[in-house]
Amino acid sequence: MKLQHNTILITGGTSGFGYEFASRLLALGNTVIITGRNQDRLDEVRVKLPGIHTFQSDVSDSEQITLLFKQVITQFPGLNMLINNAGEMRMISFHDTSIDLHNITREVEINLMGPIRMVQQFLPHLKKQKNAAILNVTSGIALMPFPLSPIYGATKSGLRSYTKSLRVQLKSTGVKVFELIAPGSTTPLNDKFAGIDGFDDKMLMAPAKLIDAAIKGLMKDQLEIYPGLAGVMRVMSRVAPAFLLSQTSKVGAQWIASKN
Template structure:
């Protein structure tokens, strides 16, 4: 994927990694559109990055996803990159949380169903555009689950599997199917309590951009490389270490 002169849609592009992606891609000479369900965050992003276009959408809602697709096609017909970045997480004790099922449904709709549906909506269009790419954002926790996130691990593992399958089915297609697996990153996602091993958003996106520029289709960022190896060689130790993080 060439890193400039693209039209890029980033879901969840108003904070954390999504916002850092928007900054970086704008700086590389791309037109960036960010979507979020939070109008205030969209307004703040527009002030920070005046060239960015914004679009309000709750991607967990099927009707709003279709409306997003129609708006983008009507306004940005040259779109050639979709980044499925938006995700939510609940820390919960499955049996002792009376709302655990409802939280699971919300996470599944946002973290898994939404990127699958958006991929289905946009891929036919992307395949007709030059330098096209679909980029799904996952995590090193697909290899070793962190038990405080019972649904997040599962949704991202499923998205990882879907991305691998899609890449295989689309062999020969001009559209690159890319997955970026992030480690713990110091962003608002951690609600002010990131683990000590968390890296900066800037460093995380540096590695993402480097991997995309090299043509990699599965980009393991920072500590994800070590976690992958440890999970294969010493799975019990990997599980213990991930679940002992502070």
């Protein structure tokens, strides 16, 4: 895929992967639009990345997605690429009775329902474009359970399955469907794990390096992109899934036990 002269919408673009994508794609000569829930952080990105376009929007709210679509298509009718990046990751113990029935599924609304709704809303427009693409950002955790963040893992596994089905259904259209299977990275998403038993931040990949691999994969039409340790996790999830689960179960084991 050519990554110049596109009009690209990135959800969750104020930090982490979203910000790195925005910076790189803007530098390559694309029109880049980002969304975020916090207007102050969007304003900060506009200062850091002159030329970026921003919209305050929450992917967990279907009405805001509808409004976002109307605003974006009106101002940027040439939109031809959607990057579903917005996400949330929490440490959750099922022993914690303070988490109510609404709160327990918050990551489902953001990480899974958000991308599904975004695609459903923008797909008819994307299908009209000569060259179009959808990139869903999943995780190495989509390949295995991660007991410390069980809802996050479930959402990324679900998004991975959805992405594969979406690719099959769109094979006769001009819309390419990519998946970025991201390994752990030094982003705000992982800051909360600092000091947690069994968590090794030395295993985390620098966001800039990860997005560099993602950009190269997109240019090569690599529909599934596995940067860094994600490639190792892919193999291990096939040949030794029980061993992999035993290792991931060690992360936060003491923290989970403390909540019992």
